Amino acid sequence: MMPLDYQVYVVDDEETIREGIALALSDCYTLTTFADAESAIEKVAEAPPDLILMDIGLPGMTGMEALGRIKEIHPEVLVIMITAYEDINSVITCMKRGAYDYIIKPIHMEELENTIKNALETIRLRKEVRALQERQLTETTPCFIGESNAIHDVMAFISMVAKSPDTPVLILGETGTGKELIASTIHYRSPNFQGPFVTVNCAAIHKELIESELFGYEKGAFSGASTSGKTGLIEAAEGGTLFLDEVGDMGLDTQAKLLRFLEEGEFYKVGSTQKRKVQTRIVSATNRDLDKMILEETFRKDLYFRLGVIKINVPSLNERRDDTLILANYFMHTFAEKFNKPILGMTDEAEKRLLIYSWSGNVRELRNMMERGVLTARGERLTVEDLGLEDVRRGEVMENGATGFAPLPPTGIDIQEVRVAMETFYFKEALRIAKGNESKAARLLNLNHHTFRYQRKKILPDA
Ligand SMILES: Nc1ncnc2c1ncn2[C@@H]1O[C@H](COP(=O)(O)OP(=O)(O)OP(=O)(O)O)[C@@H](O)[C@H]1O
Numbered sequence: 132m133m134p135l136d137y138q139v140y141v142v143d144d145e146e147t148i149r150e151g152i153a154l155a156l157s158d159c160y161t162l163t164t165f166a167d168a169e170s171a172i173e174k175v176a177e178a179p180p181d182l183i184l185m186d187i188g189l190p191g192m193t194g195m196e197a198l199g200r201i202k203e204i205h206p207e208v209l210v211i212m213i214t215a216y217e218d219i220n221s222v223i224t225c226m227k228r229g230a231y232d233y234i235i236k237p238i239h240m241e242e243l244e245n246t247i248k249n250a251l252e253t254i255r256l257r258k259e260v261r262a263l264q265e266r267q268l269t270e271t272t273p274c275f276i277g278e279s280n281a282i283h284d285v286m287a288f289i290s291m292v293a294k295s296p297d298t299p300v301l302i303l304g305e306t307g308t309g310k311e312l313i314a315s316t317i318h319y320r321s322p323n324f325q326g327p328f329v330t331v332n333c334a335a336i337h338k339e340l341i342e343s344e345l346f347g348y349e350k351g352a353f354s355g356a357s358t359s360g361k362t363g364l365i366e367a368a369e370g371g372t373l374f375l376d377e378v379g380d381m382g383l384d385t386q387a388k389l390l391r392f393l394e395e396g397e398f399y400k401v402g403s404t405q406k407r408k409v410q411t412r413i414v415s416a417t418n419r420d421l422d423k424m425i426l427e428e429t430f431r432k433d434l435y436f437r438l439g440v441i442k443i444n445v446p447s448l449n450e451r452r453d454d455t456l457i458l459a460n461y462f463m464h465t466f467a468e469k470f471n472k473p474i475l476g477m478t479d480e481a482e483k484r485l486l487i488y489s490w491s492g493n494v495r496e497l498r499n500m501m502e503r504g505v506l507t508a509r510g511e512r513l514t515v516e517d518l519g520l521e522d523v524r525r526g527e528v529m530e531n532g533a534t535g536f537a538p539l540p541p542t543g544i545d546i547q548e549v550r551v552a553m554e555t556f557y558f559k560e561a562l563r564i565a566k567g568n569e570s571k572a573a574r575l576l577n578l579n580h581h582t583f584r585y586q587r588k589k590i591l592p593d594a
Pocket of ligand 1: 274275276277304305306307308309310311312313376416417418494495498
């Protein structure tokens, strides 16, 4: 491994000490010296070093005060306090406030070197862990693609919340918006990244079985149980992350047990009286309307609050159309490589239609569309036909992909006229797509059948 270049700041008002330390250490480290805490802190804020050697008894801001400030700005910077022998009480306070170690004046260079070596070993290990974490992150986490402001905000929030090893996170969003991808990103960015990431799809496991799957069971706990018993998924996620997908589909009994585990970190295996403790982070997700389920008493309110200490709302693809082409190109290149097809891009028309297409399955639908398109394409550019977008017709292509509305011309518009034209267009379209079936057409416009009928008579009196 290459030796790391360490940045060390020395803060002491005594010039002889600054010079003595610089003389002894400048061959091994990059040293910068300061005569007072104020100028050192200014520099720390703009360029944090790896290590600071700081006198406790500085004039102006004391070393102890400076330590507090440094720990506030950059808590990861290690600080070794330098102190006069009689000042040992201050040393104890400094150690309590986060100093890494201390040395007593007069300074013996050998002792100083050893103390520094220990500190730098701690830093080296931390850097190694971080590098390992980054590598693991790029190797194991699929890329989360998105350039829209909405996704940038989500990603910034994820980076922040991932730092905690155990705060529960609830991810809400329509199907296919990337909730599972976000859950795995949280795991690989968290301090638990080396632990397991265990996914449980609560909708896929029968309600009767989910409890034993989650908590495990003792041998002979119920008829049909394995004779050796079973370790539950919570235990399998020890030291890592347990991802409860479709948590809205969990039955009320299991919800109560999950709540107890979240509150106390303890649970019982099915058929066991022995309490078990497990440390894992719970990330959950659902595309169901939990507020409505709480009102209907099919989801516990207290569990909702406990699971959603941190809540992340993932916007649908229709709400962040800026991401459509970035994602489409990403999937196109991924599948072109996978299927070994010489695809270079998409036709302009295909791109335009992607931008106005109404996504009900979100990114998953887009991904599937691109997979099918790349697999069946004959030319170098994906066409409207390759992507199955023939029904999204030219007349529907609106100029402004972000909102779906044409820009307001400088001469203005007649809003009444536009409203009538829009309603006429969508009523006709709904009836065309629904092949004249009024109930289906009403659903496409999110109207009940009676309203649809009533309005149809007004809007399309001849149809
Ligand atoms: N921003 C993104 N970048 C790259 N791939 C994405 C992104 N969002 C979603 N995907 C991909 O789309 C597919 C669906 O995503 P995912 O399974 O995470 O959605 P979900 O919200 O958990 O869906 P559901 O609610 O149906 O379980 C996956 O293949 C995922 O890798």
